[in-house]
Amino acid sequence: MVADLLHARLGGAWRVRTLGASSFCDTWRAEGAAGALFVKSAPLAHAAMLEAEADGLAALAAARCIRVPAVVDSWNTTEHALLALEWLDFAPRDSADFGARFGQALGALHRARAPGEGRFGWHRDNWLGGTPQRNRWSARGGLDGWLAFVAHERLLALVVGLPAPLPAAVQRVVQALPRRFDDGHRPRPALIHGDLWRGNWGCLASGEPVIFDPAVSVSDAEAELAMMELFGTPPAGFWPAYREAAPLHAGYARRRPVYQLVHLLNHARLFGGGYVHQAIALCDEVTRA
Helix, strand or coil, X not given: CHHHHHHHHHCCCCEEEEEXXXXXXXXXXXXXXCEEEEEEEEEHHHHHHHHHHHHHHHHHHHHCCCECCCEEEEEECCCEEEEEEECCCXXXXXCCCHHHHHHHHHHHHHXXXXXXXXXXXCXXXXXXXXXXXXXXXXXXXXXXXXXXXXHHHXXXXXXXXXXXXXXHHHHXXXXXXXXXXXXXXXXXXXXXXXXXXXXXXXXXXXXXXXXXXXXXXXXXXXXXXXHHCCXXXXXXXXXXXXXXXXXXXXXXXXXXXXXXXXXXXXXXXXXXXXXXXXXXXXXXXXXXX
16 A cells, blocks of 8 residues: 555555554555655555644754754655654664764754744644644743743643543642742743654764654753653763753753653653653642742
8 A cells, every 4th residue: 555655646656565553553564666765654544643743853953963864755644644754774873972962963053043032832732652732823922931831732631631630730839939948040932843752863883873753842951851860860961061062051940840840741642651640740740939
């Protein structure tokens, strides 16, 4: 099926091999005369998810700071949605300079001029894993705009439908948010990947870092770093290079739990179980301090 759809769209003959499936799409390696592609296919009902992924990759590529898989094409048929990306071969991430190159490139991305005229958000909603991510632009920039965005587009949007006592706990976090910024930190709008756990970055044989599967928005760069520390740590050499490329406020650790709560709420929505309890515990930590 995928070979036929690639032929109809791109021409030529294609050999395809299945790579696996997620909750919403199948993935394939496709080989043609021009080379190999990484292809995602999904039922038409999930077309917006692949369209949002293509949009995010294109935005990151346009910043010219860090490598992403190039979008070859994104299209819909009467029954299927497809996304074709360049095929990249990854190498082990333990090269001597990978972490430093990663920190430098991500810092450059976070320092680059972001769209939105100083506001926070994105021009479309997208997905955080399998969860819709709301990205309505903040009414203004600055700290007030960021606090409103985090409260309404992230924390309160994600907690809808989750079991008690999470909604009340998140409401208390929202009320306590200003205290986490009373050290003078003023978020600078930055284009972020948005879901940068270690499964969404890779290393080419040259040592060049690559990021993929984005959930982009214009946000505080600290939110990106907090996600990178939620389920692991950035690679060795990352932090000195990042700090050299982009300033990191001394109070980042005070806000890290708030930004990590966003992702724990998402995991509670997707997987339930222990993530619900972890999110409640983190709410208590934020509001106690």
